[in-house]
Amino acid sequence: MKRIRWFIGTVVLAGVVGLIIIRPLPFLSYPGLPYLSFFGRALYILILACLLCLYRICRGPTGADRIVAIDILGIMIVGLCAVLTISTGRSWYIDIGIAWVLQSFISTLALSKYLEGKGFDE
């Protein structure tokens, strides 16, 4: 059973990496963008990393795993916002990034406080 899971995971990962190398994402960029294929591949890689985090959120055996994965998912989305700032040329994406950093920090602190099992007013 474990060997079958290894095989499926390897095939899926190799297929996605091959897709990244062969076809970059063509949309989400303004027409005269230089290095267009680089940014298309960057978006692919960040989306793949977000999907790995989602796997850990679904499968995590304890609550702490899920909290770590939610935190890292937020950080990856900040990186995605930074890449989208360059590739679409719209500068308000980075504002979403700043807001997401602060909000993710507060929510992670609250969730770890909940995990510790005490009240919130210490």
Place this chain on the structure above:
Amino acid sequence: MSNIIGLIFIGLGLAFDFFGALGLVRLPDVYNRLQAATKCVTLGTCSILFGTFLVVGPVASGMKALLCIIFLLLTSPVSAHAVARGAHRAGVKLCEKSVVDRYSEDKEGEA
């Protein structure tokens, strides 16, 4: 020229982010996963944001990227420490291969 250097920084950050997420899937334990995850915050996303600053130049969005780096460097170690402390106090087990657990020894010494 700064364009090319920024693209190199973004590529390095992408590699760190991807391998951090892979470590989040593959490692056996909460504390090991936290180890991989904090590396991917500090080196990965900060490097992507610095590359964004180098590519767009010192305009408003580049300065906001620098501000975002400062916020990340201030907040992410605090949150990682809080999650690790909360997990240890909630009684999440270490994996079988781990060698030493200083925090529980400390708590036994206090009690």
